[in-house]
Amino acid sequence: MSRPAPTPAPGPGPAARTPTAATPTAATGRAPSPRGRRTARPSGDERELAILTTAERLLAEQPLTAISIDDLARGAGISRPTFYFYFASKDAVLLALLDRVIAQVNATARTVLDDVGSDPATHWRSAIRIFYETFREHRTVVVAAAALRGSHSEGRRLWAGVMNLWTGRTAAAIEAERARGAAPDGIPAHDLAVILNSTNERVLYGTLTGDGPAVPESTVVDSLATVWLRAIYGTTTPAGR
């Protein structure tokens, strides 16, 4: 009964070490122990962080399903029941990890992409590059999260949120380009934005995991950028014969 109540973020603890960087992100586990912990007793945060880094390390070698909670606990130097004091489940750990990645990609994107773009080509290209770099840097987490998405509703929701944000921005940018007469109509801007962002997600995933046919790392960004430009600015094709 000493479990922390469903209070997500009580106040700024002394140490600035809080791992879950941004986004509200509800807890994962069914019932009992939601994510956060109340006070800032130092050892506590260290443990939480130890769990996260252990998870990231193990994920580099094996899929989430092959990692037991006991592995995570041992890796962090605690017992299995103690693990549950910090996280409600394995999934919750991965979700916390994913939170950090999402926060980073969003933050980076904001600093670079706020201007609509004097030169559209480089504008779109740099947006793609940011996605690529962040995915690449945290590939283990991203790959594991993609797997989670298939079976875990909370994971799906989280990912859907990210995609919504990005397709929203993309759609707005496309509409702006259309408004100034630079891009043709033909597909609703929102749908086109969904398609292009889906493309990035799937292609980058394939390139970074390397299963199935994939685009080589050295040229993914350029190839994707070319497809984006053609899809956004290209006319509906003469398709001659």
Added chain:
Amino acid sequence: MSRPAPTPAPGPGPAARTPTAATPTAATGRAPSPRGRRTARPSGDERELAILTTAERLLAEQPLTAISIDDLARGAGISRPTFYFYFASKDAVLLALLDRVIAQVNATARTVLDDVGSDPATHWRSAIRIFYETFREHRTVVVAAAALRGSHSEGRRLWAGVMNLWTGRTAAAIEAERARGAAPDGIPAHDLAVILNSTNERVLYGTLTGDGPAVPESTVVDSLATVWLRAIYGTTTPAGR
């Protein structure tokens, strides 16, 4: 010890009911009982089929992880140990299901797409439509298989095979179009093929599951076709300002 030896396909049984339609597809489970069964004692095949249909039925309501082997066995009117006589694991069942879908999409595609195309636009469009129809018809299996792909190496391999086949065809068709001067260069044909097929996979998945931002069912095929045409035939963009 009466378990069937690792013989995948011994000879054509009397009944033409063999469920695993095409592709060699090694067994899934770690060690003991690989997929097939030897002779054609009728009750045997019926059982195997009963398991498959039960799986497909249950998948319509719940994810694979929520389905226990006992559910499958009971649904087919057998006990749990007996289940293992037919399949090595839950995953093997899904893989068998997926085999059928793959065989169907490949077969359908072959009948429709063999000619290079008098009218490119409709050619590409009908290729996309076939994918869409088949995905749609077996959406539960496809969705479950996509989830499996994240954690199961055999599932990954199977899916990679399909994608290889399709990107190969697409790349060949693109190169043919380039050869006759109808399409420009700019991206290696193979890479473009990978990108476009990845796009289809991800977008159709999103549309059929409905999580995250998605393209409406009524227009997916058209929108995708437009993107394909622009990506294949569009020039590298004037991108003016």
Added chain:
DNA sequence: CGAGCCAGTCAACGCGGTGTTGAGTGAAGG
């Protein structure tokens, strides 16, 4: 300063799912 609270910890338990063993049964078939 002593009482009490509270973050933090873990041995031990119960549960549900998995895969295996070993003993059967009944129909073909020599």
Added chain:
DNA sequence: CCTTCACTCAACACCGCGTTGACTGGCTCG
């Protein structure tokens, strides 16, 4: 008839999960 072989299942061993309940040691407040 007696063997063989496809097929079946009760019972078992095992593992990972999530929970309980008891314990500890530092902090705070009367």
